[in-house]
Amino acid sequence: MSGLKLFHTTNGVTEVTPHLAEAEADVQALVESAMEVMLGVRFLATEYSTGPVHGGRVDSLGLDENGAPVVVEFKRATDPGVLSQGLFYMAWLMDHRTEFQALVRERLGATAASQVLWSAPRLICVAGDFTRYDLHAVREHRRSIDLVRYRLYGEHHIALETVASVAGQAKAAPRPRRRGADAPAPERRASGAMAELAAAVDEVLLGLGEDVSKVRRKQYDAYQRLRNFACVTGRQDKLLVYLKAAPAAVDLVPGFTRDVTGLGHHGTGDLEVQVRSERDVERAVDLFRLSYAAA
Structure with a gap:
């Protein structure tokens, strides 16, 4: 192989x-x-x-x-x-x-x-x-x-x-400031700064590899290889990204990362990342890559 x-x-x-x-x-x-x-x-x-x-x-x-x-x-x-x-x-x-x-x-x-x-x-x-x-x-x-x-x-x-x-549907090139029907689910439910933040997360996740595809559900957007490695859903003041990375392998930071094993949420994954700013996106990139590698 x-x-x-x-x-x-x-x-x-x-x-x-x-x-x-x-x-x-x-x-x-x-x-x-x-x-x-x-x-x-x-x-x-x-x-x-x-x-x-x-x-x-x-x-x-x-x-x-x-x-x-x-x-x-x-x-x-x-x-x-x-x-x-x-x-x-x-x-x-x-x-x-x-x-x-x-x-x-x-x-x-x-x-x-x-x-x-x-x-x-x-x-x-x-x-x-x-x-x-x-x-x-x-x-x-x-x-x-x-x-x-x-x-x-x-x-x-x-x-x-x-x-x-x-992927079954064509995947457009990442556009970090987009809005409208083709935007990621969190962005479709937000506006202004949160919409821009959702587009930034979308760009990073799609850019992790050519084999990444996105599946849109009403409650979340799933990013997958063979399996999901990230699911993104929006809140009024932040994005929640659920990853397949093992929480036990990560140094959890209060207010940024959380172990949600056994807790109900939209999408799949046991590690929750709370994204409130572009700086949080930068902090989360290594976690996104870790989950991508595990999928």
């Missing part, structure tokens, strides 16, 4: 050789058993039948952290058909919204079913590797697509590497 080498250091140093699963079903079962931890997706169903017209089975269906529907396709090794197959099932999904919402209602409850984010459906392909044609194709497609390469190490370790990630 991009030259990564893993070594076991007990009783000397020995290299742990990466390998692929013996069968596609093995890696599928492993990821499905911990899909929320690995992919940030709540698992809904495996080998879901698309009925007699489409005549197929979706490897996995799920719902991501922001309520977006997710199709997950698995391949043991390199398969040039993984992307086209996944897009085929994405088309099925968009034509069967009522059926999908019924599945969500059955597994996760009525509230989750009523909040499915149909504006941002996702396809995640997990495979041993991808062709150069796959890497090019995702950048030309209008859907949100993540290509994730896996490797197994020994009997107890799996590594996942996102090799391509494209």
